[in-house]
Amino acid sequence: MPAVLAAAWALLAAAFLAALLVLRRQQAPARRPGGGISGLFQDLLRYGKTKSGRGQRPAWLRRLQVPKRWFTHFYVVSVLWNGFLLIWLFRAEFLGGSLPSWIQHCLTCTNIFPSAHEHFSALLVLLLLWLHSCRRLAECLWTSVFSNGVIHIVQYCFGLGYYIAVGSTVLCQVPTDVRNGKELSVQICWYHIVGVTMYIWASLHQHRCLVILANLRKSKSGKVISLSHSIPFGDWFETVSCPHYFAELLIYVSMAITLGFHSVMWWCVVMCVLFNQALAAVLSHEFYQKNFSSYPKHRKAFIPFVF
Template sequence: MLAALSALWLLLAAAFLAALLLQLFLQPPRAGPWRGLFQDLIRYGKTRSGCGQRLLEVPKRWFSHFYILSVIWNGFLLLLLIQALFQARPFPVWLHDLLSALGGASQNKDEGEKSLSALLVLILLWLHSFRRLIECLCISVFSNGALHIVQYCFGLGYYIAIGLTVLCQVPANASKGKDLFMQICWYHILGILIYIWASVHQHRCHVILANLRKNKSGKVVNLGHSVPFGDWFDRVSCPHYFAELLIYISMAITFGFHNLTWWLLVMYVLFNQALAAVLCHEFYVNKFSSYPTHRKAFIPFLF
């Protein structure tokens, strides 16, 4: 039987797969309340133009709130994990009980390398959130785009759940102190290398997008949309979404390839980012008549 968090990620993956298929192949008639609600909940930013009720929208620039929360919350969880592994301090009772309820049997397995894997993944997750926060605050130029309040609340909950998902992979009898780094394996190194590679490209893509709205001196001169070029934009419309998927795959590799819960989370990220990429690609194709026809939406050469 799947643990609670595994079931959650499976359910979310299935929901976003269904939404993706509905958007691609089974679009309902353009009129009607159900279509309006569906489009209202899957679109944000530039793809949301003219969609939804203003009273239920928040600015897209509030994306930074997700990363503020993640840096604080997952930084707190990282501190507790470091104390548990290196100072033999048990998790607080409330957290231990919560992890037991969410993680089920995974909390009781004593698998040596899992402690180091969880520590590395939580560090990577925190670094990812910190970088994205810096990009939101210092690099990205947000237009007047919006997202639905449900999407906003969902995003906040997501960054709480993902840190708990990592901690649920820590065995109850975790290795302590100096023995921890004796567990390092080849897949830890491979995962970190892929993480760095994907993060570098994602950062470059965010810089390219931001520069479309700036002049050569770095001053913001417009909030419109233009066709981006350079780096992975030469292959896909949304390379930053593709890089996001690779980042989560790199964490799955760091877990040793065999962590079912994390692969279910990766499936959710895949379908979530694919849906966003399809909508974004559709926006570019409809808005720019000379948009490069060889570009895929999400995954180079495939989709």
């Protein structure tokens, strides 16, 4: 299972990279927007505001879309699934319990860590992932103001499965003895502190940026007054168009650090997040530049001063 997951994440990262390269090289569509292979490709990549302005899409494509506000479902699934895994792993770590047999059956027992005490890293990363999902769920419910944008049903299904796969990937980092119920001591390492600190820093900035986006559609009293798009300013928006995507990448990098840098499987996840978020950022950056003539020229799409 770990080898399969690692290969799947690597292939997924390669697919997102290929899509990004095709998108960057693609000139004006040779066919009517929304039609043919090019239209299907664009429809699979774009969501929300980046789908607008591309002409009338065929009826069969419109049937394959769901409201963007259904993003909330991703985090509901993540909170439930990764919370379940967190409880079982906590029991195995501190109470001498073992993971359910069906989970152990799915995970080939491989001891990823070079030293026994580093089993705590997996528990810590799973906790960070669960907290991240809880925060994003709360933001979807009480902070973000969703427009009438849509996402493709394939994107929706991918999002539902994504956090299940991510949680399972973290579980693959757990050494064999912990899975079988051997209680081990906790030892905090320097990279745990660095990783958690970076996680908190990136999470705070991501939340601030999401609040900035939400406030563009609210009055000073907090009432929603518009669903239109405006140019955001403040925090990391001063340097990039999509700082919340950049913060998402940093959050996953922080988890790689918390795992001790050496988990190849998790770095495959990071690469997947990198290219996925870069792809979404390029599309959003394109939208802002196309629709706002006064859009700041110095802003990059995704990574400050770089890309």
